[in-house]
Amino acid sequence: MNGNWILRSCLVIGCLVTRLIAFGDTPPQCSVEPEQDSQIRVSIPERMRSSSTHFQWRVEGIGMPEVSSVLTITRDPFIHGSFIVTAESASNVPLCKSTLNVKAAKVAHASFVDPYPELDSEERHRLAILRQVLTDEASLAQLRMEAYTLKSHNASLRSGIASEIEQATTTVEEIKDIDNDQQQFSVHLKSMATALKDQDSKLREACRAENRAPCSLLPRYSDIDSRIADLAEEASFLPPSPGPLAANKPPEIQLPLSPERPDRDAPLETLEALERNVQDQKAEYPKLKVQLLTQNNELQQLLDRVTSEVKEQKDWAEIRDREYSELRERAEKLQDASKEVSLEAQRSCGIEQTGACPLFVYRSRMDNDIVLPLIMIASATTSASTQSASSVQENEPEPTKVKVYFATEREQVQGATEFGDRRSKDSSLHFGIATVSIPPNHVIGEIEQPAWWKLEFHRDPRKHFTLSAAIVGKNAFYRSVSRYLNDYCPKNKRVFVFVHGYDVSFDEAIFRAAQITVDTKFDGAPIVYDWASWSSVANYVADKVSILSSVRGMEDFLNEVADQTGATTIDVIAHSMGNYGVLSALDNLARTNRLPRINQLILAAPDIDIVRMKQIVPELVATKKIGRITLYASSRDLALQASTKVNRVAPVGHVPPANVFSGIDTVDASAIEGTFLGHDYFATTRAVLTDIYLLLTNGNPPPRMGLKRVDENGRTYWRLEASAH
Numbered sequence: 151m152n153g154n155w156i157l158r159s160c161l162v163i164g165c166l167v168t169r170l171i172a173f174g175d176t177p178p179q180c181s182v183e184p185e186q187d188s189q190i191r192v193s194i195p196e197r198m199r200s201s202s203t204h205f206q207w208r209v210e211g212i213g214m215p216e217v218s219s220v221l222t223i224t225r226d227p228f229i230h231g232s233f234i235v236t237a238e239s240a241s242n243v244p245l246c247k248s249t250l251n252v253k254a255a256k257v258a259h260a261s262f263v264d265p266y267p268e269l270d271s272e273e274r275h276r277l278a279i280l281r282q283v284l285t286d287e288a289s290l291a292q293l294r295m296e297a298y299t300l301k302s303h304n305a306s307l308r309s310g311i312a313s314e315i316e317q318a319t320t321t322v323e324e325i326k327d328i329d330n331d332q333q334q335f336s337v338h339l340k341s342m343a344t345a346l347k348d349q350d351s352k353l354r355e356a357c358r359a360e361n362r363a364p365c366s367l368l369p370r371y372s373d374i375d376s377r378i379a380d381l382a383e384e385a386s387f388l389p390p391s392p393g394p395l396a397a398n399k400p401p402e403i404q405l406p407l408s409p410e411r412p413d414r415d416a417p418l419e420t421l422e423a424l425e426r427n428v429q430d431q432k433a434e435y436p437k438l439k440v441q442l443l444t445q446n447n448e449l450q451q452l453l454d455r456v457t458s459e460v461k462e463q464k465d466w467a468e469i470r471d472r473e474y475s476e477l478r479e480r481a482e483k484l485q486d487a488s489k490e491v492s493l494e495a496q497r498s499c500g501i502e503q504t505g506a507c508p509l510f511v512y513r514s515r516m517d518n519d520i521v522l523p524l525i526m527i528a529s530a531t532t533s534a535s536t537q538s539a540s541s542v543q544e545n546e547p548e549p550t551k552v553k554v555y556f557a558t559e560r561e562q563v564q565g566a567t568e569f570g571d572r573r574s575k576d577s578s579l580h581f582g583i584a585t586v587s588i589p590p591n592h593v594i595g596e597i598e599q600p601a602w603w604k605l606e607f608h609r610d611p612r613k614h615f616t617l618s619a620a621i622v623g624k625n626a627f628y629r630s631v632s633r634y635l636n637d638y639c640p641k642n643k644r645v646f647v648f649v650h651g652y653d654v655s656f657d658e659a660i661f662r663a664a665q666i667t668v669d670t671k672f673d674g675a676p677i678v679y680d681w682a683s684w685s686s687v688a689n690y691v692a693d694k695v696s697i698l699s700s701v702r703g704m705e706d707f708l709n710e711v712a713d714q715t716g717a718t719t720i721d722v723i724a725h726s727m728g729n730y731g732v733l734s735a736l737d738n739l740a741r742t743n744r745l746p747r748i749n750q751l752i753l754a755a756p757d758i759d760i761v762r763m764k765q766i767v768p769e770l771v772a773t774k775k776i777g778r779i780t781l782y783a784s785s786r787d788l789a790l791q792a793s794t795k796v797n798r799v800a801p802v803g804h805v806p807p808a809n810v811f812s813g814i815d816t817v818d819a820s821a822i823e824g825t826f827l828g829h830d831y832f833a834t835t836r837a838v839l840t841d842i843y844l845l846l847t848n849g850n851p852p853p854r855m856g857l858k859r860v861d862e863n864g865r866t867y868w869r870l871e872a873s874a875h
Contacts, residue, residue, distance in 0.1 A: 176247075177236075177244040177245060177246050177247045178195060178198075178245075178246050178247075179246060179247065179248050180192050180193065180194065180195070180235060180236075180237055180246035180247060180248040181193045181194070181195060181246075182248055182250065189222055189223065190222070190223040190250065190252065191220055191221070191222050191223075192207075192220070192221045192223070192235050192237075192248060192250070193219055193220040193221070194219045194220075194237050194245055194246055195245075195246055198245050198246065199219050205218070205219055205237055205238070205239065205240075205245070206237070206238045206239075206240070206242075207221045207235065207236070207237055207238075208235070208236045208237075208238060209233060209234070209235050209236075219237075221235065221237075223250075223252070232249060232250070232251045232252075233249070233250060233252075234247065234248070234249050234250075235247070235248050235249075235250055272418070275418065276417075276418045276421060279418065279421040279422060279425055280412055280414065280416075280421055282425060283412045283421055283424055283425050283428060284412065286425065286428045286429065286432060287409065287411075287412075287428055289432065290409070290428055290431055290432050290435070293431075293432065293435040293436070293439075294405070294408065294431075294435065296435075296439060297405055297435055297438055297439055297442060298405065300439060300442035300443060300446060301403070301405060301442060303446055304402070304403070304442060304445060304446050304449065307446060307449035307450060307452075307453055308399060308402075308449065310453050311397050311399060311449065311452060311453050311456055314395075314453070314456045314457055314460050315395050315396075315397060315456065317460050317464075318394070318395035318456075318459070318460045318463055319394060319395070320625075321460065321463045321464050321467050322391070322392060322393070322394055322395075322463065323623075323625050324467050324625060324626070324629070325391045325392065325463070325466065325467050325470055326391065326623070327622065327623040327625050327626035327629075328467070328470045328471055328474055328626075329388050329391060329470070330622075330623055330626075331474065331622060331623075331626065332385055332388065332474045332477065333385075333386070333388065334620070334621070335385055335474075335477065335478070335481075336382050336383075336385035336386040339378060339379075339381060339382035339385060339481065339520075340379070340382040340383075340386070342378060342382075342516075342519060342520055343375060343378050343379035343382050345516065346371075346375040346378065346513075346516060347375055347379075349509070349512065349513050349516065350368070350371055350372060350375055352509055353365075353368055353371070353506060353509050353510070353513065354368060356505065356506035356509055357506055359505075360505050360506065363498045364494075364495040364498045364499055364506060364507065364510050365506060367491050367494060367495055367498075367510075370487075370491050371488070371491055371513070374484055374487055374488050374491070377484055378481070378484055378520065381477065381480055381481060381484070384477070385477050389470075391466075391470075392462075392463050392466060395456065395459055395460065395463070397452055397455075397456050399449065399452065400445055400448060400449070403438060403441055403442055403445060405438060406431055406434065409424060409427050409428050409431065410424065412424055478521065481520060481521045482521050484520060485517060485520040485521050488517045488520060489514070489517045492510070492513060492514030492517055493514075495507075495510040495513070495514065496510070496511070496514060499511070518611075519618070547590035548590060549587040549588055549589055549590055549611045549612065550587070550588040550590070550592070550668060551585055551586070551587055551588075552585070552586045552588060552664040552667055552668060552676070553583060553584075553585060553586075553634065553675070553676075554583070554584045554585075554586055554617075554660050554663050554664050554667070554676050554677075554678060555581075555582075555583055555584075555627065555630070555631055555675060555676065555677045555678070556581070556582055556583070556584055556619075556659075556660060556677070556678040556679075556680055557579045557580070557581050557627070557677070557678070557679055557680065557707055558579065558580050558582075558656060558678075558680035558682075559573055559574055559577070559579060559580075559680065559681050559682045559700060559703060560572065560573065560574060560580070560656055560680060560682050561573065561574045561575060561682075562574075562580055562621070568619075568656070569656040569680075570656075571655070571682065571683065571684045571685050571686075572682065573682040573696065573699070574682075577699075579624070579703060579707070580621055581621070581622055581623065581624050581626075581627035582619050582620055582621045582622055582627070583619070583620055583622065583627075583630060584617050584618070584619040584620075584660045584664075585617065585618050585619075586615060586616070586617045586660060586661060586664035587611045587615065587616045587617070588615060588664060588665070588668055589610075589611065589612055589613050589614060589615070590612070591613070592668065594669045594836055594839060595665075595669065595833065595834040595835055595836060595839060596665075596834070597615050597658075597661045597662065597665050598613060598614045598615055599614055599615065600613075600614055615661045615664070615665075617657060617660055617661065617664075619660075628710065628711075628714035628715055631645065631675050631677070631711075631715040631717075632714070632715050632716045634675050635674070635675060635715065635716055635717060636716070639673060639674055639675070642673065642674070642718070642719065643674070643715075643716055643717050643718045643719065644672075644673065644674030644675070644717065644718070644719040644720075644721070644749075645674050645675045645676070645677050645711060645715060645717045645719070645720055645721070646666075646672060646674065646676055646677070646720075646721040646722065646723055646846070647677045647678075647679055647707075647708065647711060647720065647721070647722045647723070648662065648663045648666065648676065648677070648678050648679070648723045648724075648725075649678075649679050649681070649704070649722070649723070649724045649725070649728035649729075649731060649732050650662065650678070650680065650681075650683065650725055650726070650728050651683075651725040651726020651727045651728050651729075651755070651757065651829075652683055652689075652690060652693040652694075652697075652726055652727040652757070653683060653684075653685055653686060653687050653689070653690075653693070654683045654685055655683070655685035656680055658685070659678050659680045660678055660680075662725075662833060663676045663677075663678045664676065665833060666723070666833055666839075666842075669833075669839050669843075670839060670842055670843040670846055671843065671847075672846060674717075674719070675715075675717075677711065679703075679704060679707055681696060681697055681700040681703075681704075681728070681731060682696050682700070683696065683727075684696070690792075690793075690796055691796070693727060694727065694730075697727050697728070697730050697731040698730075698731075698734075700731050701731055701734045701735050701738065702735075704731055704732060704735035705735045705738055705739055705744075708720075708722075708735065708736075708739070708746055709739070709744060709746055711746075712746035712747070713746075719749045720746065720747065720748050720749060721748070721749050721750040721751075721752070721846055722748055722750070722751050722752065723752045723754065723842075724751075724752070724753055724754065724756070725754045725755060725830075725832060725833075726754070726755050726756070726757045726789070726790075726803075726829065727757045729753050729754075729755075729756035729757060729758050729803070730756075730757060730758045730762075732751075732753075733753075733756075733758060733762075733763070733766050733770075734766070736748075736751075736766070736770055736776075737765075737766040737769060737770060740769050740770050740772075740773045740775075741769060745770075745773050745775050746775070747775050747776075747777075748775065748776045748777065749776075749777045749778075749849065750777060750778055750780070750845050750846060750849060751776050751778070751779045751780070752780050752782070752832075752842060752845065753779065753780065753781045753782065753803075753814075754782045754803075754832035754833075755782060755783070755784065755787055755789075755790060755803040755829055755831070755832060756781060756783075756801060756802050756803040757789075757790060757793050757801045757803060758801055758802055758803075759797065759799045759800075759801060759802070760799070760800070760802055760809060761799075763802050763809070763811065764811070767811045767812070767813065767814065768812070770813075771811075771812065771813030771814075777849060778815065778845070778849055778851065779813060779814045779815065780814070780815045780817060780845060781802065781803070781809070781811075781814050781815065781816045781817065782803070782817050782819050782831075782832050782838060783802065783803045783804060783805045783808065783809070783816065783817070783818055783819065783820075784803070784804070784805065784818070784819045784820045784822070784828060784831055785804065785805050785806065785818075785820040786820055786822075786823070786828035786831070787803060787804055787828045787829050787831070788828055788829065789828070789829035790803050790804040790829065791804065805818055805820060808860070808862070808865070808867045810865040810866065810867050815851065815852055815867075815868060816867040816868065817841070817852075817857065817867070817868045817869075817870055818860070818867060818868065818869045818870065819831055819832075819835075819837070819838055819870045820869075821869065821870060821871060822835045822837050822838060822870055823835070837856060837870055837871075838870065840855070840856065841854060841855075841856065841857070841870065852868045853868070856870055856871050857869070857870060857871075858870075858871055
């Protein structure tokens, strides 16, 4: 009788629970025998009985320990309805599952026998409340599921709105960059117009004194100058740009916490409090559903509006981009027209440089500065360039133009696109694009400069390296690199980041990057990270302090190049003291798991001590994010010999001994003769440039052409032969 009571109590509670049990795989149906003598027998399939000796039956979440493979249920007025019966093994693995539909037993009132005569009225009331809680919680779960579905859609709409606003912010920044570029363009054209007007006055005065043939060209010059001035005024008018996009989203609707699961043995007071909580939530959820539906409609309308405004902003950005490009194209046409006039003037003057002719020559030199290479006219490395004022024959080879992107820590010279040696006051980076003109007679490894012994006191694009630079915004900088890679290197989007050494000026760093680009035939975008070197031999210690302050900036810059340019291949070339900054930055990135993938890391004449190198290399190599690391060292490097005296320790870029590290190819270039100090051999000697070319082109490991294996004291490194070309 007592066992029957336990069984019936469990079934009375269990039959009212409608919560489904979730299975990874749906178990088979239990065997349900036809009803006999008001009893229902549920059994485990025969094929499963041999796999377990102990079974547990579960009726709608209520566990019922059994040792038999058959569960017997006797119908009575308290056991009726639809409920789920599950059989589990001792390890709680579902064996079978069935849904029973039990009809209430029909008995006459007079013959009804109370199945629970031993329970008092208070216990009956407690069980009734428990049944009610379980029933109400089942229906509440359905309401909660519907509300959470609406809330999930609510969150998705909010996320979509936030994403659109982020795009709008980026678009507004792009428009600001375009406006900033156009404003600088206008200022430059106005300055040029003033200079051209002044030169025109000098030409007219000279032509009044003598009526030479070139003087007939003055009206054409005046017309061009006037149109340049008009174009500058036109470019100065900027249409109003859209402001930041804002969307006031309604506050989120919070759903109440799920009520606790009732304990079968909980006291009556606890069950009654739980029942009140469940009833309150059942009454509240329909209202919450209505609020969520209403709010979702509001959010959808807000998302549609924001999406439409973002599209308008993007369209406006394209219009501004196109308008500015048209201004640039018109300026270039004026530049070409001015060059045509200048060429006629040169032909008219011939070799004679008297009277007004020198003024016409000077005017022709001004033609090159009418249009600066700003962001919207980023072109590929090309041999097409402007004719120099000193050119005599049209069929002579022309200078090569190379675009070099740069980020510099130096302070900008006020009123000019030049940079001094001091660090920027706010420690911020200036971004820009330099156009380097390389003379047609360029010799591999050389940076052709004016020489006083040749009586050369000014840079001539036909003989020397020259550059012009433009400052752009950070976003515009990365957009320009990305656009360059898409337009000119679509199959192999490559960049190399060059970090110079100590005693290097801004111009020298840009020239060196351009020279490496041309001499190694690099097919990609060269980028210079220009830290604030004092460009003076006497300031070695000051440069060491400066490079330490640049480490954090290098970390951020390398990650931004990887994330924002779309480059698929990144090479890094560091020289001299620049190695200290680059390796320290890469070490920090590796230790914080932020290191971007780098194809080739070239350490040229590294001015870093062996102790620091041993601290960095193992962690860096272990990341396996760098394709190959190559270290060039030389015994002819007088600059690193001086570094040894200052730091009291030999840098790894000086041999002997050859410093060998696991995961790094060490190349001894002592056999190669470089410049007087022997410190720039990585970029001034054909042999090393050839090896770097092979690295950047194919990435092949040693042995490569010109490299000889050296095994010394159990260590292996490579020696570059003097005959290697």
